[in-house]
Amino acid sequence: MPTDSYGASSIQVLEGLEAVRKRPGMYIGSTGPTGLHHLVWEVVDNAVDEAMAGYCDRIDVQVLADGGIEVTDDGRGIPVGLHPKFEDLTAAEVVLTVLHAGGKFGDGGYKVSGGLHGVGVSVVNALSGRVEVEIDRDGKRYAMSFKDGGEPDTKLAIIGDSPRNEDGTPHTGTMVRFWPDPSIFKEGIEYRTQTLLDRFQMMAFLNAGLEFHVIDHRDPDFEEVVLRYDGGIKDFVQHLNASKEALFDQVGWYAEEGDQEAVELAFSWNTGFQTDGIHSFANGINTTEGGMHEQGFRSALTGTVNRYARDKGLIKEKDENLQGEDIREGLTAIISVRVVDPQFEGQTKSKLGNVSVRSLVEKATNERLREWFEENPREAKAVLTKATNAARARIAATQARQNIRRKSALDGAGLPGKLADCQSKDPSESELYIVEGNSAGGSAKEARDPRTMAILPIRGKILNVERARIDRMFKNTEIISLIQAIGAGLGEEEFELEKARYHKVILLADADVDGSHIRTLLLTFFFRQMRPLVEAGYIYIAQPPLYSTEVGRSKIYLKDDPARAAYAAEHPNAEFQRLKGLGEMDADELWETTMDPEQRTLLQVTVAQAAIADEVFAVLMGDDVESRKHFIQTNADDVRFLDI
Ligand code: 0RA
Numbered sequence: 221m222p223t224d225s226y227g228a229s230s231i232q233v234l235e236g237l238e239a240v241r242k243r244p245g246m247y248i249g250s251t252g253p254t255g256l257h258h259l260v261w262e263v264v265d266n267a268v269d270e271a272m273a274g275y276c277d278r279i280d281v282q283v284l285a286d287g288g289i290e291v292t293d294d295g296r297g298i299p300v301g302l303h304p305k306f307e308d309l310t311a312a313e314v315v316l317t318v319l320h321a322g323g324k325f326g327d328g329g330y331k332v333s334g335g336l337h338g339v340g341v342s343v344v345n346a347l348s349g350r351v352e353v354e355i356d357r358d359g360k361r362y363a364m365s366f367k368d369g370g371e372p373d374t375k376l377a378i379i380g381d382s383p384r385n386e387d388g389t390p391h392t393g394t395m396v397r398f399w400p401d402p403s404i405f406k407e408g409i410e411y412r413t414q415t416l417l418d419r420f421q422m423m424a425f426l427n428a429g430l431e432f433h434v435i436d437h438r439d440p441d442f443e444e445v446v447l448r449y450d451g452g453i454k455d456f457v458q459h460l461n462a463s464k465e466a467l468f469d470q471v472g473w474y475a476e477e478g479d480q481e482a483v484e485l486a487f488s489w490n491t492g493f494q495t496d497g498i499h500s501f502a503n504g505i506n507t508t509e510g511g512m513h514e515q516g517f518r519s520a521l522t523g524t525v526n527r528y529a530r531d532k533g534l535i536k537e538k539d540e541n542l543q544g545e546d547i548r549e550g551l552t553a554i555i556s557v558r559v560v561d562p563q564f565e566g567q568t569k570s571k572l573g574n575v576s577v578r579s580l581v582e583k584a585t586n587e588r589l590r591e592w593f594e595e596n597p598r599e600a601k602a603v604l605t606k607a608t609n610a611a612r613a614r615i616a617a618t619q620a621r622q623n624i625r626r627k628s629a630l631d632g633a634g635l636p637g638k639l640a641d642c643q644s645k646d647p648s649e650s651e652l653y654i655v656e657g658n659s660a661g662g663s664a665k666e667a668r669d670p671r672t673m674a675i676l677p678i679r680g681k682i683l684n685v686e687r688a689r690i691d692r693m694f695k696n697t698e699i700i701s702l703i704q705a706i707g708a709g710l711g712e713e714e715f716e717l718e719k720a721r722y723h724k725v726i727l728l729a730d731a732d733v734d735g736s737h738i739r740t741l742l743l744t745f746f747f748r749q750m751r752p753l754v755e756a757g758y759i760y761i762a763q764p765p766l767y768s769t770e771v772g773r774s775k776i777y778l779k780d781d782p783a784r785a786a787y788a789a790e791h792p793n794a795e796f797q798r799l800k801g802l803g804e805m806d807a808d809e810l811w812e813t814t815m816d817p818e819q820r821t822l823l824q825v826t827v828a829q830a831a832i833a834d835e836v837f838a839v840l841m842g843d844d845v846e847s848r849k850h851f852i853q854t855n856a857d858d859v860r861f862l863d864i
Contacts, residue, residue, distance in 0.1 A: 236319045237370040240346035244404055247343045252407050256400060257415055259344045263291045263396050266341060268423055268504060270295030271430045272558075276393070278431045281420065285437040287409045288350075288399040297357035297392045300376060310376050312355060312362070316345050317370055341396065345370040347405075348398040356382035359390040369401060413442075421447050425459070426504050426556055428452025453486040453554040460497070460552050464490035467550060467606060468599045472592045476584035480560045481574065483513065483581050485588075487553035489603055493610075493689055495545045497552040502562050502572045511565070511572030513557045516581030518544055524589045525607065534604050546610040547603070555581065613689045620694035621714075636701035640665050642674040651724040652705060653762070653815070654678060656738050659803050664728065666807035667815055674722065676705050678738075699745070710749040717752040725753065726822060728762040728814065730801045743825065760822040764805070764814045767796045777813045779821065 244251050248258040260281070270276040276295035284290060299311035306314055320340055345351050346369050355362040361383075364376040383391045400409050413436050420432040424447040431448040449455040454471045467489040475484040500507045500514045507513070522544040529535040529542065557580075563573035593600040635641060638661075644650050652674045655661045661677025668675060678698045693699050703710055708719040727742055729735035739761065746754050753759055765777035767784045769791075777799075778784045784796055802810065814820055 237317060237342060237346035240319065240343050241369050241404065244347055248347070251405050253410070253412070256405050256407075256409060257411065257419075259347060259398065259400055260289055260291070260411070260416065261419065262344050263289070263341055263398070264420070264423070265504075267291060267293035267295060267394070268427065268430070270394075271427055272504070277429060278433070279420075280433045280435075281416065282434075283411050283413065283416070283436040283438055284397075286399070287411070287438070288397060289411070290395065290397040292393065292395040294391070294393040297355045298353075298394050300355060300357055300362050312353065312364065312376055313372070315341055316351070316353060316364075316366065317342055317372075319343070342370070344396075344398055347401055349401040349403075350399045352395075352397040354379075354395040356391045356393050411436075413439075417445060417447075422506070423504060425449050425453060425456035425554075426501055453484060453556055456554045457486045457488050457552050460499070460554075461488055461490050464492050464552075467491050467602050470596060470599055472589070472596075474584060474588035474592070476580060476588070478576065478580040481577050481580055482558045483577070483584055484556045485517070485553065485581075485584070487551060489550045489606065490552065491606075492550045494550065495548040497550070498548070498555065499553070500555040500557075500572070502557050502559055502564070502577075504556075505562075505564070505570070507564075507570050507572050509566040509568060509571035512574055512576075512578035513555050513572055513581050516578035517553070517555055517585055518548075520582040520585035521589065522547055524586055524593070525603070528590060528593050528600065529604050534601075534608075540611075542604075542607045542611055543614070546607040546614060549610040550606060557581070613691050616691040617689075617694065620691055623694075634704055634707070636676070636704045638677055638701055639705050640668075640670075640675045641705075643671045647721055648723050650674065650722040651726055652676060652722040653726045653728050654702070654742065655802075656729040656735060657801075657803070660728070660730075660801070663802065663805065663807045663810050664815070667811035669815075673815070674705070676701060678702070693749075702745070706750070706753070708750070708753075712751075715750050715752055717756055720753060720758065723756075723758050724760055724822075725758055726760045726762050728764070728802065731764060731766055732800060746825075754825060757824055757826060759825040761825060762814050763821050763823060764802055764810075765799060767798055769794045769796050775809070777809070 240247050244255060248255040248262075264279060264281065267276060267279045270293055271279070276293045278294050280290075280292040282290040282292075298315050301311060303309050303311045303314045306318075309317075318340075319342055345366055348366075348370075349368065350373075351366040351370075353364050359382055360378045361380045362376055363374070363379045365373040367373045381390075385391050402409055413434075417434060420434060424430055424432050429448065429450055429452075431446065434445045434447070436442040451458070454473050457471045471486055471488045473484075473486045475482070477483075498514060498517065500510060500517075502511070502513065522542070525547050526535065526541045530537075535542070557572070557577055559572070559574050559577060561574070565571045565573040593603075642650050649672050651672055653664055653668070653676070655664045655675055655677050658677050658679065661675060664675045664677075678701070705721070706725065707721040708716050725746075727739050729738050743754075743759070746759055763779060765779050766781070767778040768775050769778065769787065770776075776787070778787055778796070788794055788796075799805070802814075805813065812819060
């Protein structure tokens with residue numbers, strides 16, 4: 221229980237924080253790694269709010285050697301005077317101990333802030349074993365600390381003068397140091413540096429000139445990372461395009477302010493064929509479900525390009541308009557809006573609902589994008605040529621698709637000749653094994669349980685879907701077999717998950733470089749053309765064993781390196797063979813090690829973050845070798861990216 225030195229109001233306060241400790245998930249989503257990182261976002265969001273209000277241009281984040289986190293900003297410093305609503309508490313104590321107090325009180329509060337994330341630093345306090353705060357304000361340095369989930373340890377007190385800035389003025393700012401409570405974060409307190417860096421990089425892009433300094437003291441070799449982009453979202457677009465071939469060098473940019481909202485936009489085109497390169501943010505929050513800002517941009521983009529093309533005689537009067545998807549092919553755009561009262565909707569509360577934002581973005585785009593085209597006629601021409609080609613490919617694809625349908629109808633059941641289908645017609649128990657190579661395909665057919673397991677052998681390397689246009693894909697026999705076997709169509713608009721003939725689609729390829737390549741190709745295809753299948757968790761990777769060892773006259777298979785190590789520990793004289801291909805096993809062995817539902821281990825493929833997967837595929841499959849190398853190196857320690 222709280223001591224009485226803070227009076228009645230502090231009793232309420234501590235009960236408030238007690239509620240957070242009882243149900244942490246309500247406030248930070250989970251007590252796993254995501255929730256653990258949320259604590260850092262909470263503190264850094266406050267510092268970024270201070271930057272957005274124009275008072276802060278540097279944020280230092282340090283992961284301490286003992287696992288704590290220290291966040292320092294050079295903002296105004298949390299106010300230290302008595303709080304108007306809690307007569308016996310300073311504003312700083314209120315910010316640290318009252319739920320939802322945040323920065324939203326008094327005159328100095330923020331007009332525009334996250335809104336969604338702003339549960340407040342008090343939540344961090346509630347979920348930490350210890351918190352230390354230092355505030356530089358009014359020429360003094362103040363300090364206070366808390367223990368055991370928000371209980372005051374030392375009261376706010378002056379501990380000295382604040383340091384001076386270079387120009388002699390007194391330094392202002394806030395330092396928050398916290399140690400998450402291990403009795404709450406039971407999965408462990410292990411911050412992932414790359415996750416922190418990704419987030420701060422995004423924030424640095426969205427706040428031009430704001431400088432992040434990041435140090436991880438857990439790693440003695442870690443070199444300080446400084447993230448600062450004076451070009452803001454223009455640099456963001458360039459960064460996203462870095463692994464792609466640019467259609468031209470320029471990045472367009474415009475900004476517009478309304479009464480209650482402001483928009484900033486940057487865009488460019490690459491030579492690729494993807495149509496999902498629009499990324500949007502509202503008050504610094506990634507609106508992955510889109511919303512009014514994206515809608516406004518899409519419709520004004522389509523309108524502006526078609527009007528420009530007709531005015532310049534690039535589309536004839538009798539010809540049809542270009543469609544939005546034609547124009548968006550190869551487009552990379554960042555839309556960043558600030559809204560006074562953001563409405564976050566949708567399943568994950570990441571869709572912006574403010575209607576007024578749509579008209580602002582529409583108006584800005586109609587005027588300023590047109591201007592940009594007029595001022596950059598060569599680039600405008602390149603965009604139009606690309607969009608016209610995309611339109612042609614789209615029409616060709618429609619025809620090709622109709623041909624496939626007609627052909628499927630003629631083929632009777634419409635199943636590919638190479639497919640050894642299963643007897644069951646119940647998708648929930650049916651499995652499709654996609655097997656690389658004819659000989660492995662033969663073994664798999666022999667080994668399978670024909671009631672529930674279907675086998676589709678595929679030959680060699682299928683088309684690289686990242687680089688191929690959809691109309692070319694339809695001409696590839698391996699792709700056609702895949703589409704027919706799964707039986708649910710393809711593409712963003714036409715894929716119908718309910719029609720999928722199997723609820724497990726299992727990729728079975730060798731554990732070597734070629735096998736890994738074909739898996740990546742197949743996953744790229746599913747991600748691009750049958751995404752609901754991935755989202756539903758229907759895609760799996762089979763794991764044939766990596767090693768075998770002879771025991772008398774029989775063979776023992778070992779799944780992976782840990783399994784081999786464990787076996788070697790018990791049998792010091794054992795010798796191991798590395799299995800190169802599925803072909804080295806006969807049907808019985810393949811069944812026992814890889815296919816038998818009682819014994820096999822399948823890796824379920826999930827697309828937790830479409831954006832991350834998108835980057836994996838684009839970088840791994842793209843032309844830019846340097847980016848690919850860099851990406852593999854920086855993500856090699858993350859299991860998600862290992863060997864897909
Ligand atoms: C409340 C009011 C003001 C600033 C802050 C909170 C504030 C909070 C945090 C948390 C981390 N760094 C921070 N910096 C500032 C307004 C201050 C004023 O009116 O001077």
